[in-house]
Amino acid sequence: MTILLKILFLPLAIVPNGIVEFFGSFAGNILFIVLRKRRKTAILNARFITIRDGNKRSAKRIARKSFSNFATTILFSIKLYYKSEKWIQNYIKKHIHIEERACSLNSEDGGIALFSHFGRWEIIPLIAKFLKVKGASVFRPLDNPSLNDFIITIRKKSKMALIPKKGAVSKSLDLIKSGYFIGIDCDQNVAKKEGTEEDFLGVKAYTSKLPAIISMRSKKKIYPIFLITMPDGNYRFIVEKAIELPDAANFKERTRIINRQINQIVGKYVVRYPDQWLLMHRRWKNRENELRDIVNKSR
Helix, strand or coil: CCHHHHHCCCHCCCCCCCCHHHHHHHHHHHHHHHHHHHHHHHHHHHHHHHHHCCCCHHHHHHHHHHHHHHHHHHHHHHHHCCCHHHHHHHHHHHHHEEEEHHCHHHHCCEEEEEEECCCCCHHHHHHHHHHCCEEEECCCCCCCCHHHHHHHHHHHHHHEEEEECCCCHHHHHHHCCCCCCEEEEEECCCHHHEEEEEEEEEEEEEEECCHHHHHHHHHHEEEEEEEEEECCCCEEECCCEECCCCCCHHHHHHHHHHHHHHHHHHHHHHHHEEEEEECCCCHHHHHHHHHHHHHHHCC
């Protein structure tokens, strides 16, 4: 992190969490106004999700809250960068309810930790460290080098190994042999060559093949994990039941079966907590006309 950025964000280290939430909400509203294309994507996604949910909630309000959640997550992650390990451990003990299945992860001999962009997802590596789980995370370098270095600096706070997406399979397999959990995001659109096109809330979307490939080659389970913000401002750290390796003989078909299961699990949380999901992302990038048709027909 550059000296300038350290000085710029230093006030976040000392202000109460409530102030960070306030400025996060404010910044999110500004982004909602300024980022026109992202706003339109978020509203379209929110309208589609509310149709699938059968709920008449305001799509625009959900999208706006999603922007606020995004901005607050980034600001709070920066705040944690300045905090001591003891402060972070006390914060986790006080504010994050860690469910029983998550507490037993450190007894497993490695696997794949499948995370999605819900709630305060950037805190997940710190929770893994708190639970004494050996972890590494696959990441795609951002297009902006300065921003990329900034985000990497924040993420290194957890001491988690960072694996560039290029060549991630071989590196991940080596770490899994040493008992590591490999963190991979699973709710983002990927290029056709990198994924399989599967149903996601009733519309096809490309889902990364990486978790399935690493799981099948390592013979380790996939654990979907979520960090959800609760109404009282605290959090729930949830580890869903592990996705087992399917029996299908064909490698490609096993990959598709795993990805369908992933989408079913993530879709359940998207419908339940749409305003905590990263709605500005074009999850259905190749099917947005289909989304618009569904939304228009429902009016």
